[in-house]
Amino acid sequence: MKIGIDAHVIGDKSGGNETYYRNLIEQITKLITDEEIYLYFNDLKKSSLINIDNENNIKIKSFKTSNAVKRYMKYLPDYVQKDKLDVLHLQYFPAIRKKCKIIGTIHDISFEHYPQYFTKKNLLMNKILIPALAKQADKILTVSNFSKQDISNKYGIDPDKIVVTYLAASEKYKVIKNYELLSQVRKKFNINGEFLLTVGNLQPRKNLSRLFTAYINLRNKKMIDEKLVVVGKKAWLFNDIFKFVNESKYKDDIIFTDYVSEEDLALLYNAAKLFVYPSVFEGFGLPPLEAMSCGTPVVTSNITSIPEVTGNAAVLFNPWNVEDMEEKIVTTINNKDMINKLSELGLKRSLDFSWKKTAQITLEAYHGMVT
Incomplete structure (x- = not known):
């Protein structure tokens, strides 16, 4: 099974979105057996920010640009076809052309409730692209039961299409008495x-x-x-x-x-x-x-x-x-x-939350889309 992950957020200091992908990818690479994971970064140097196991099963590629239009219009569709992906994992924004199964992570839809908290540009992008991903995706991952219900209600999505994958704190967050x-x-x-x-x-x-x-x-x-x-x-x-x-x-x-x-x-x-x-x-x-x-x-x-x-x-x-x-x-x-x-x-x-558990549920979602 070939799984592609759009990892362009790694290294962009975007807070929770980057934390999610970094920890998820690290744990997935520890769990895979015969799967092939293709990681697509803005810059190959950013791949050093992730600790990757099972290197033989991991393919690292670069978009060679930080321009979102070029990323989604050119590089991502080309990679999907060239790498013959079974599943493409996206976060928030849809694929321009659907050439394989799509799984999309949508953490929340706060912009639907508080549009005044966004710039006009970000609001317009979110209003167009996030509902598009919700409809395009064969399965949606979200991070709480609250968000699952919110996405389902707002976009008329079957709740069975939405999988809750709780987040977790990194292992670096622990009691320190030094x-x-x-x-x-x-x-x-x-x-x-x-x-x-x-x-x-x-x-x-x-x-x-x-x-x-x-x-x-x-x-x-x-x-x-x-x-x-x-x-x-x-x-x-x-x-x-x-x-x-x-x-x-x-x-x-x-x-x-x-x-x-x-x-x-x-x-x-x-x-x-x-x-x-x-x-x-x-x-x-x-x-x-x-x-x-x-x-x-x-x-x-x-x-x-x-x-x-x-x-x-x-x-x-x-x-x-x-x-x-x-x-x-x-x-x-x-x-x-x-x-x-x-x-x-x-x-x-x-202790009720772990990235390993998040990665296990995510891998199960990948497999459930192609069986």
Whole structure:
């Protein structure tokens, strides 16, 4: 069986989309026996970012371009035909010409619910291409039961065509008690003292403006004195976020790190006193699970897929309600027993998810399409 995977997101620092493909591909290459996997990267150098097993069964190829139009109009259709693929695995966007079975990953359809959170260009692309993939794909992979129901309802897709493959935290996200390393990461990002941590690309859906409002209110009321560390690269519609912070008297205590490596992120999770995730929409929401895997207590939103992922291992708030967010943050961070309990529950909950399990279900989906 010949399986092609469009791996152009590897190395583009796109957050969850890249994390998904990187971990999925690494685990699939460990599980395959007689399958041949064709990995298509923008640049052959990007293949070094993945640890690949079963190298005899893996074929690595390059699109030789980062241009999406050339990738989908020329290179991908040519490779499908030349490599005689049985299955092509795509993420979000459809194939121009369907020459084999198509399996498509759609993490979520947040743009259908919150179009105002997207640039006009991204919204138009999503509105055209993601429904097209949903209809073109012989099978759809998504990352939660919430997303499965959402995709099915919105696009009229038979639920039996949609397979849930939960995400997982990388093995790098674990409890780290090396105090020298934890001290080094604090110095690297100029973090002095205790801090709250939030992680996610800077874009409106992550709801950072309300988190900043809650944080500033708590500082003004002298209810907390921890700093706030924000990890994530600039995505879109983020200028208002910086304007708001820069006008605050606590601007020096809100630290933006931009994108960081997994190694540094694991250390930041471990060093944080509390992880706060105020997103208003997630197909899965990896950061809370990553934090739980590090034993970091989590306070997060009570909507979309997030409660499905966190179970009973997090304190939940209404992300639209700043007062509720403030209350949950302050009552958690100032309660040592609660901090310890959440750390224990989070570690236990994180064991329910693994990339090996995700890869096994994905391989079964591949095989089910050609038998």
